[in-house]
Amino acid sequence: MKNAMKKLLTAVTALLITQAALAGVKIEHWVSPAGARVYFVESRVLPMLDVQVDFAAGSMFDPAGKSGLAALTRAALDLGAGSRDETAIAEQLADIGANLGGSADTDRASVSLRTLSAKDKRDPALDILRSVLHKPLFDAAIFEREKARTIASLKEAMTQPGSIAGKAFWAAMYPNHPYGQQASPESVTALHRDDLAAFHSRYYNAANASITLVGDISRADAEKIAEAIAAGLPKGEVATVPAAPVAPKGSVTSLAHPASQAHVYIGLPAIERGNPDYFPLLVGNYTLGGGGFVSRLMKEVRDKRGYAYSVYSYFAPLKQTGPFQIGLQTKRSQAKDAIKVSRDVLEGFLKDGPSEEELAAAKANLTGSFPLRLDSNKKLLDNAAVIGFYGLPLDYLDQYQAKVQAVTVDDIKQAFSRRVRMADLITVTVAAD
Amino acid sequence: MRIRHLLPVLLAPWLLTAALANPYETTLKNGLRIIVKEDRRAPTAVQMVWYRIGSMDEVDGASGVAHVLEHMMFKGTPSVGPGEFNKRVAAAGGRDNAFTSRDYTAYFQQVPKEKLDEMMQLEADRMRHLNVEAKEFEQEIKVVMEERRMRTDDNPQSKLFEQMNAVAFQSHPYRRPIIGWMNDLETMTAADAKAWYDTWYVPNNAYVVITGDVDHKAVFALAEKYYGPLEGRALPLRKPQIEPAQEGSRRVSVKAPAELPVLIMGYKAPILRNIETDSEPYALEMLGAILDGHDAARFNKKLVREDKVALSVGFDYDGTARGPGMIYLHGSPSEGRSVADLEAALRAEIARVQKDGISETELKRAKAQLLASQVYKLDSMFGQAMEIGQTESAGLPYQKINRMLEKLQKVTAAEAQAVAKKYFNDDTLTIGVLDPQPLDGKPRRSAVATRH
Numbered sequence: 072m073k074n075a076m077k078k079l080l081t082a083v084t085a086l087l088i089t090q091a092a093l094a095g096v097k098i099e100h101w102v103s104p105a106g107a108r109v110y111f112v113e114s115r116v117l118p119m120l121d122v123q124v125d126f127a128a129g130s131m132f133d134p135a136g137k138s139g140l141a142a143l144t145r146a147a148l149d150l151g152a153g154s155r156d157e158t159a160i161a162e163q164l165a166d167i168g169a170n171l172g173g174s175a176d177t178d179r180a181s182v183s184l185r186t187l188s189a190k191d192k193r194d195p196a197l198d199i200l201r202s203v204l205h206k207p208l209f210d211a212a213i214f215e216r217e218k219a220r221t222i223a224s225l226k227e228a229m230t231q232p233g234s235i236a237g238k239a240f241w242a243a244m245y246p247n248h249p250y251g252q253q254a255s256p257e258s259v260t261a262l263h264r265d266d267l268a269a270f271h272s273r274y275y276n277a278a279n280a281s282i283t284l285v286g287d288i289s290r291a292d293a294e295k296i297a298e299a300i301a302a303g304l305p306k307g308e309v310a311t312v313p314a315a316p317v318a319p320k321g322s323v324t325s326l327a328h329p330a331s332q333a334h335v336y337i338g339l340p341a342i343e344r345g346n347p348d349y350f351p352l353l354v355g356n357y358t359l360g361g362g363g364f365v366s367r368l369m370k371e372v373r374d375k376r377g378y379a380y381s382v383y384s385y386f387a388p389l390k391q392t393g394p395f396q397i398g399l400q401t402k403r404s405q406a407k408d409a410i411k412v413s414r415d416v417l418e419g420f421l422k423d424g425p426s427e428e429e430l431a432a433a434k435a436n437l438t439g440s441f442p443l444r445l446d447s448n449k450k451l452l453d454n455a456a457v458i459g460f461y462g463l464p465l466d467y468l469d470q471y472q473a474k475v476q477a478v479t480v481d482d483i484k485q486a487f488s489r490r491v492r493m494a495d496l497i498t499v500t501v502a503a504d
Numbered sequence: 505m506r507i508r509h510l511l512p513v514l515l516a517p518w519l520l521t522a523a524l525a526n527p528y529e530t531t532l533k534n535g536l537r538i539i540v541k542e543d544r545r546a547p548t549a550v551q552m553v554w555y556r557i558g559s560m561d562e563v564d565g566a567s568g569v570a571h572v573l574e575h576m577m578f579k580g581t582p583s584v585g586p587g588e589f590n591k592r593v594a595a596a597g598g599r600d601n602a603f604t605s606r607d608y609t610a611y612f613q614q615v616p617k618e619k620l621d622e623m624m625q626l627e628a629d630r631m632r633h634l635n636v637e638a639k640e641f642e643q644e645i646k647v648v649m650e651e652r653r654m655r656t657d658d659n660p661q662s663k664l665f666e667q668m669n670a671v672a673f674q675s676h677p678y679r680r681p682i683i684g685w686m687n688d689l690e691t692m693t694a695a696d697a698k699a700w701y702d703t704w705y706v707p708n709n710a711y712v713v714i715t716g717d718v719d720h721k722a723v724f725a726l727a728e729k730y731y732g733p734l735e736g737r738a739l740p741l742r743k744p745q746i747e748p749a750q751e752g753s754r755r756v757s758v759k760a761p762a763e764l765p766v767l768i769m770g771y772k773a774p775i776l777r778n779i780e781t782d783s784e785p786y787a788l789e790m791l792g793a794i795l796d797g798h799d800a801a802r803f804n805k806k807l808v809r810e811d812k813v814a815l816s817v818g819f820d821y822d823g824t825a826r827g828p829g830m831i832y833l834h835g836s837p838s839e840g841r842s843v844a845d846l847e848a849a850l851r852a853e854i855a856r857v858q859k860d861g862i863s864e865t866e867l868k869r870a871k872a873q874l875l876a877s878q879v880y881k882l883d884s885m886f887g888q889a890m891e892i893g894q895t896e897s898a899g900l901p902y903q904k905i906n907r908m909l910e911k912l913q914k915v916t917a918a919e920a921q922a923v924a925k926k927y928f929n930d931d932t933l934t935i936g937v938l939d940p941q942p943l944d945g946k947p948r949r950s951a952v953a954t955r956h
């Protein structure tokens with residue numbers, strides 16, 4: 072609600088397209104004595120430090136029937152830890168101008184700290200970070216309060232067409248895999264305070280952690296900071312992932328809703344992190360629906376026909392097979408037409424791939440925009456954390472431009488034919504006539 | 505823009521030397537101002553072109569035209585074909601977009617620094633040479649209607665906010681939504697958009713902000729080359745349309761498919777016009793930080809955490825704008841609690857400030873956060889360009905950003921208490937309530953409880 076309000080109070084912004092792509096820089100890497108993987112980028116320009124600790128503790132590790140546990144565990148970490156209650160944590164962070172954030176997605180649970188690098192700010196900030204990671208209290212009354220808030224927001228989401236469509240899409244893509252299991256009011260109602268403590272002690276351990284530091288500190292300080300974080304965690308073991316998802320047969324799900332616009336998702340499970348098909352898919356998808364205003368989907372669905380404000384496609388590689396997805400919203404009466412146009416665009420692309428001219432444009436943008444991917448500490452942190460968490464090669468960013476350049480039309484056609492099959496597409500619509 | 509996010513150079517001693525002359529500014533003969541902030545930390549650059557024209561300059565029956573024209577700005581000139589602008593930016597490895605607010609319309613590109621030259625050429629071209637063709641317009645207006653459906657018609661909170669402003673303001677154009685009423689979009693023509701462009705898109709109604717790894721002298725030379733030849737033109741007179749004083753509270757409710765009720769309480773509030781002599785906007789900003797600046801700030805601590813009357817709660821106030829100001833208190837009640845309960849709880853928190861004031865500890869904490877946020881802000885070149893652009897859009901000189909921050913740091917507890925007493929006044933209050941409706945037409949939950 073708060074963020075939503077803030078958005079309402081600011082400008083109407085034209086479509087901002089974020090691209091799931093990475094970029095290059097010198098990342099130092101080591102394994103701390105306590106067993107956590109550490110990634111460090113020294114950046115001395117601004118007097119600040121970012122630290123992010125990622126655990127393989129996302130929703131894919133929710134036990135059967137306990138969907139929502141990973142998210143709630145992550146959310147409760149800083150609501151009381153060690154000797155500090157939730158008020159002390161928030162007030163002490165504010166007193167030194169530090170921000171503690173993070174979240175849990177399907178794969179990762181993240182805790183991130185941004186602080187000024189001056190020692191009198193940095194040290195207390197890191198002390199709070201360690202305490203939140205090592206000694207969360209999971210106070211029973213606070214747990215009940217957060218549980219109630221979570222249930223309320225899940226109920227709210229179940230009334231909004233975009234959320235309904237998103238949930239149904241993931242459920243249809245992953246019928247027998249945790250990626251398809253999502254928190255519901257019922258699953259969260261069934262959770263107990265002890266579930267959080269158990270989940271924390273199972274997954275928030277050194278072997279299961281990657282620590283990323285970016286900012287105004289020396290390598291020696293980075294080593295000390297990382298080790299102090301890792302040493303307070305149980306040694307533990309790396310989380311075991313479930314069996315890989317098996318792609319279901321193609322299907323169409325149509326859900327009723329009174330909204331004026333239909334929400335449409337089309338896609339299927341496609342690719343995991345680190346797979347060599349990623350680069351041909353990335354470069355190819357730029358032309359299909361990733362290249363913002365210049366993609367084929369944008370041209371056909373938005374520019375030529377005025378069907379939608381936003382239309383896109385992307386690959387979202389995850390720890391296990393992540394989705395390929397096309398999304399759009401359109402007036403409910405023209406949903407069928409918009410779906411047909413999108414499918415035709417996809418089918419044409421699968422058949423012929425991009426033209427040589429389109430391929431050159433894709434490469435020009437993906438390689439040319441490389442410096443923009445690295446021009447802030449925040450971006451460096453995001454990149455280094457992904458490389459660390461997913462175990463991508465340390466020179467991933469250095470190799471990025473060359474790998475993009477090497478892609479051919481044929482590579483794209485082959486990779487797409489391996490990953491995206493028209494007959495297997497899963498379509499979900501909400502509020503379509 | 506929120507003053508508390510402003511940039512701090514003066515308060516950060518390690519930046520003092522760099523801050524002496526930077527940013528740099530020049531004004532071309534046609535009236536276009538060029539503001540350059542050099543920041544050498546990465547080989548990239550941001551160009552933003554700000555037009556002093558927003559939805560508040562529209563008239564009834566043509567709401568949304570500022571934003572529609574923003575869309576049309578990508579549809580070509582005699583030398584750059586439709587869609588070609590985006591293609592050229594993409595080919596340069598850049599990202600571009602635009603945004604329309606009540607007060608301004610702005611366009612930007614983020615590019616590798618070598619490409620800034622080409623971006624300036626492109627922006628200069630469309631500043632005076634846009635084609636507004638009926639064929640392109642007919643497609644694009646449909647896109648804008650889809651945008652309205654997505655942002656507002658199917659978004660209960662947006663809808664509430666739109667309705668609330670339509671009630672809170674009766675004369676001032678802030679009563680109209682930026683995106684425009686649907687019927688105005690349906691009847692808008694290419695000629696309307698063209699007239700808007702011809703009237704307002706002139707160099708003397710714009711300024712360019714550039715940040716990044718650039719040399720200001722080289723940028724000034726490029727500006728002279730590309731923007732210099734464009735001709736300025738006198739602008740029409742803009743009438744103030746001052747909102748008459750509100751003399752009694754107003755209330756609006758909106759029904760929409762949703763689960764949770766939403767309450768917004770909007771109070772008329774002052775806007776910063778004179779950086780030196782005004783004091784209340786600074787005090788309101790600091791009051792906002794004390795009530796809602798962190799997870800244990802008063803609102804969240806008391807209403808969400810302790811009393812559990814709200815699922816979420818917030819305070820929003822923007823002290824800089826061309827038009828009138830509002831303070832918004834907002835939230836959703838917890839299960840089993842009503843909108844009236846939440847309203848009473850928010851009123852109680854305000855009353856507590858009015859009666860007992862705020863503590864020095866709270867004030868010091870808010871100021872520490874402000875100071876740190878000014879360092880963090882420097883992490884984004886885009887953010888730095890935004891800050892300069894938005895400050896200017898409100899009619900405030902960007903050179904005074906540091907002075908504004910000093911003023912914020914000087915706010916006293918007594919001043920914060922005084923503005924709480926003065927501005928949380930029922931006579932200028934507008935209350936908006938989202939009354940959630942079930943998707944299937946069956947009643948689910950009562951939102952609008954009777955007042956006590």
